[in-house]
Amino acid sequence: MTAVAQNRTIAPLLAVNDLHVEFRGDERTVHAVRGVSWDIRPGEVLGIVGESGSGKSVSVSSILGLLPSPPAVVTGGPIVFQGRDLLTMPERDLRAIRGKEIAMIFQDPMTAFNPVRTIGRQIAEAIRVHDRSVSRSTARDRSTALLAMVGVPSPEARFNQFPHEYSGGMRQRAMIAMAIANQPKLLIADEPTTALDVTIQAQILELLEMVRKETDAATILITHDLGVIAEVADRVLVMYAGKVVESTSILPLFQSPRHPYTLGLLGSLPRVDVRMDSLYSIPGQPPNMALLPPGCAFAPRCSLSRGRSECRERPPELTRSGDSLSACHFVAEMDQLTRTVSEEVGTDIRVGNE
Amino acid sequence: MIRQDGPGNRLDVDAMVEAAISAGEAAIEIQSVDDVVALPPRSPFRIGIRRFMKHRLALISLIYLALLGLMAVFAPIVAPANPNAVDLTSLRSAPTSDHLLGTDSAGRDVLSRIIFGARVSLTVGTAAAVSAAGLGTLLGLIAGFTRGWVDTIIMRLVDIFLSFPSLIVILLLVAILGPSVTTIVIVIAFFEWPTACRIVRQMTLALREHDFVLAARASGSSNFRIMRRHILSGVVSPLTVVTTLLSAQAILLEAALSFLGLGVRPPQASWGGMLNEAQSITVLERFPWLWLPPGIAIASTVLAINFIGDGLRDAFDPRQTR
Numbered sequence: 001m002t003a004v005a006q007n008r009t010i011a012p013l014l015a016v017n018d019l020h021v022e023f024r025g026d027e028r029t030v031h032a033v034r035g036v037s038w039d040i041r042p043g044e045v046l047g048i049v050g051e052s053g054s055g056k057s058v059s060v061s062s063i064l065g066l067l068p069s070p071p072a073v074v075t076g077g078p079i080v081f082q083g084r085d086l087l088t089m090p091e092r093d094l095r096a097i098r099g100k101e102i103a104m105i106f107q108d109p110m111t112a113f114n115p116v117r118t119i120g121r122q123i124a125e126a127i128r129v130h131d132r133s134v135s136r137s138t139a140r141d142r143s144t145a146l147l148a149m150v151g152v153p154s155p156e157a158r159f160n161q162f163p164h165e166y167s168g169g170m171r172q173r174a175m176i177a178m179a180i181a182n183q184p185k186l187l188i189a190d191e192p193t194t195a196l197d198v199t200i201q202a203q204i205l206e207l208l209e210m211v212r213k214e215t216d217a218a219t220i221l222i223t224h225d226l227g228v229i230a231e232v233a234d235r236v237l238v239m240y241a242g243k244v245v246e247s248t249s250i251l252p253l254f255q256s257p258r259h260p261y262t263l264g265l266l267g268s269l270p271r272v273d274v275r276m277d278s279l280y281s282i283p284g285q286p287p288n289m290a291l292l293p294p295g296c297a298f299a300p301r302c303s304l305s306r307g308r309s310e311c312r313e314r315p316p317e318l319t320r321s322g323d324s325l326s327a328c329h330f331v332a333e334m335d336q337l338t339r340t341v342s343e344e345v346g347t348d349i350r351v352g353n354e
Numbered sequence: 355m356i357r358q359d360g361p362g363n364r365l366d367v368d369a370m371v372e373a374a375i376s377a378g379e380a381a382i383e384i385q386s387v388d389d390v391v392a393l394p395p396r397s398p399f400r401i402g403i404r405r406f407m408k409h410r411l412a413l414i415s416l417i418y419l420a421l422l423g424l425m426a427v428f429a430p431i432v433a434p435a436n437p438n439a440v441d442l443t444s445l446r447s448a449p450t451s452d453h454l455l456g457t458d459s460a461g462r463d464v465l466s467r468i469i470f471g472a473r474v475s476l477t478v479g480t481a482a483a484v485s486a487a488g489l490g491t492l493l494g495l496i497a498g499f500t501r502g503w504v505d506t507i508i509m510r511l512v513d514i515f516l517s518f519p520s521l522i523v524i525l526l527l528v529a530i531l532g533p534s535v536t537t538i539v540i541v542i543a544f545f546e547w548p549t550a551c552r553i554v555r556q557m558t559l560a561l562r563e564h565d566f567v568l569a570a571r572a573s574g575s576s577n578f579r580i581m582r583r584h585i586l587s588g589v590v591s592p593l594t595v596v597t598t599l600l601s602a603q604a605i606l607l608e609a610a611l612s613f614l615g616l617g618v619r620p621p622q623a624s625w626g627g628m629l630n631e632a633q634s635i636t637v638l639e640r641f642p643w644l645w646l647p648p649g650i651a652i653a654s655t656v657l658a659i660n661f662i663g664d665g666l667r668d669a670f671d672p673r674q675t676r
Binding site for chain 1: 397398564565566568569570571572573574575576579583584587588
């Protein structure tokens with residue numbers, strides 16, 4: 001864990017307060033993010049986990065105002081970045097922050113590059129967008145250096161190649177080069193390894209770690225893979241149905257999960273280091289975001305709720321429990337549930353406890 | 355990498371990941387071997403050109419048009435006679451060694467008039483198509499990119515233009531503005547832009563949803579820059595095809611206008627104007643050299659342009675991999 005991350009007294013680089021995102025359709029409104037608050041400190045790596053549709057990508061896209069509006073409506077806030085509210089900032093000012101102060105790495109590097117322009121020109125463009133005084137040849141030299149830095153072999157030749165001439169892993173490396181081109185203070189990596197195969201995933205994660213050390217940028221890592229989180233994150237937010245259900249540091253997450261959903265995610269993680277009789281699977285389906293229950297959104301699938309009325313009627317608040325913040329009415333029963341699930345699976349699913 | 359908060363607290367996930375990384379590093383080294391052979395970049399443009407070269411009919415058409423173009427540019431050198439010189443001794447004479455394609459009713463050399471007429475047809479074809487494509491692209495980009503009411507207004511305008519019987523309105527406009535090459539170009543472009551506009555708008559609507567547009571926005575590009583750098587580059591290939599076909603249409607329209615006497619002013623030679631003479635049965639039956647050469651010139655030029663359009667479409671269609 002980085003030293004900076006542990007020092008909780010440093011002012012946050014970015015603070016998101018009570019963020020709501022709705023998608024308003026003709027017939028129904030989907031409340032994709034329902035009151036999310038979190039912050040990230042300089043140099044910290046924040047992991048956001050959750051299944052598809054839990055609102056993790058939407059919440060970070062709204063930070064940079066990248067959601068198409070209509071149908072997206074962002075309310076709540078403020079989202080404070082270096083003392084300014086990003087939500088009320090004029091588009092022109094926001095444009096100066098995008099790619100310069102806050103840069104994004106996209107999930108699929110195949111589609112995030114324009115197929116008819118060379119990789120080099122696209123990276124050079126990202127530099128020149130923010131600084132017109134950089135000449136074409138300087139931008140070219142810097143892009144080549146960036147490609148070399150992220151481990152693209154023979155960068156001069158690769159500069160003039162098109163996206164289809166790169167392999168998947170190389171493309172993601174180039175994407176990272178483009179993201180760090182302007183030395184951003186915050187890097188948002190939206191499922192950066194999901195579209196890649198496993199051996200490349202490890203390389204890209206290592207590269208992200210290297211880049212973070214080099215540029216000292218804070219990183220938000222969005223993923224649905226707890227293995228990825230375990231490797232790089234300092235702190236984790238677990239999202240479910242548009243809300244944060246657990247917020248904690250990396251060790252408590254794996255050692256004593258404080259929310260039944262987190263436990264479900266842990267139990268469903270395949271492990272090669274211990275013998276497991278079966279993988280745990282969370283029963284039921286992710287909720288329909290347009291028809292959420294009035295109480296806890298996880299209640300219908302929860303093995304802790306057992307149909308209790310609190311869960312059905314009252315949405316749980318995010319409250320402190322030990323080292324973590326958890327949104328569960330019966331967080332006190334979590335240790336018991338962890339043991340039960342561990343017996344079911346045939347091994348202690350808490351990492352580091354066997 | 356290793357999180358050691360206390361004895362026995364080490365995350366075992368790390369061990370797996372480390373093994374995977376060292377495997378990955380080996381993979382990097384292997385990958386760099388094929389990088390030694392630096393291949394020239396395979397740009398979509400070059401791939402397109404290569405495919406086009408394989409399209410024989412299009413290639414022949416291109417050569418034909420190139421020759422026609424050269425002929426038009428160097429008309430005064432190429433033409434055997436002054437196209438407007440009247441030879442009263444040989445009116446409507448059949449092809450002879452003096453006049454290879456005969457002479458017309460005023461005794462002017464038909465071949466020379468065909469050669470000079472190519473200037474009018476090619477100028478009108480190119481200028482009208484390019485300006486129509488330019489206007490159409492601009493409006494199509496704006497419509498497709500901004501959507502909303504701007505889009506609605508532009509597209510209704512397109513609908514209105516396309517529902518007009520264009521030839522009649524063009525006739526009217528030319529009559530008002532007075533016939534000249536410039537008027538014809540403007541008027542034809544005025545009625546051809548909607549076709550280009552529709553195509554560009556459609557491409558823009560599709561392109562703007564791509565991830566790379568989002569990525570460009572995320573890296574701080576303005577809408578204008580995105581349009582210029584990302585949308586326009588994607589629109590170019592279908593636009594080339596459309597512009598080619600529009601220029602064929604423009605040549606036909608110019609011929610029609612000149613045939614009706616509203617094209618270039620006589621005595622300037624134009625293919626449509628030459629056909630004007632073939633309005634009587636007598637000419638049609640007895641003097642085929644008056645209308646056959648300009649007719650063939652128009653038909654072959656339009657055909658060649660259409661073949662090129664086909665070739666371009668095949669060459670730039672991403673679904674084709676020949």
